[in-house]
Amino acid sequence: MAKVESFTLDHTKVKAPYVRLITEEHGAKGDAISNYDLRLVQPNENAIPTAGLHTIEHLLAGLLRDRLDGVIDCSPFGCRTGFHLITWGEHSTTEVAEALKGALTDIAENIEWKDVQGTDKYSCGNYRDHSLFSAKEWSKKILAEGISNDPYERHVI
Secondary structure, eight states, rough: OOOOOOTTTTTTTOOSEEEEEEEEETTTOOOEEEEEEESSOOTTOOOOHHHHHHHOOOOOOHHHHHHSSTTTEEEETTTSSSEEEEEEEOOOOHHHHHHHHHHHHHHHHOOOGGOOOOSSTTTTTTOOOHHHHHHHHHHHHHHOOOBBBBSSSOOOO
């Protein structure tokens, strides 16, 4: 079985919240795709409850696209500690951290329920499992801790 980089990361050494570049892949025609670890809470010490994480996921899908060129996908980790962000091209971890900080600030301070996309049975596979209250509270907590552009040293942006 192929080795997956994320499973080789020593989760006891990282200091969340942070943005980490996992990999940059280049296609046959030179196109670059980048995969980032958006770690919101400390692994094995905390996990965002499913409803809050689900709402953050739906919000980041739009908010990160508003702030960062080339977003392909932003998907939650099964461990509920953060997200994979996949983009076309190459972005610095500082640029991604700034976009994430802006998105979480919007969630914490500006977003209302009417702003959350995909919350009915036609547009979401588990539409009953959302919590804007939880998304706002977790966003505030993450912002208060500061988002680092390095997983091992706290370089808060």
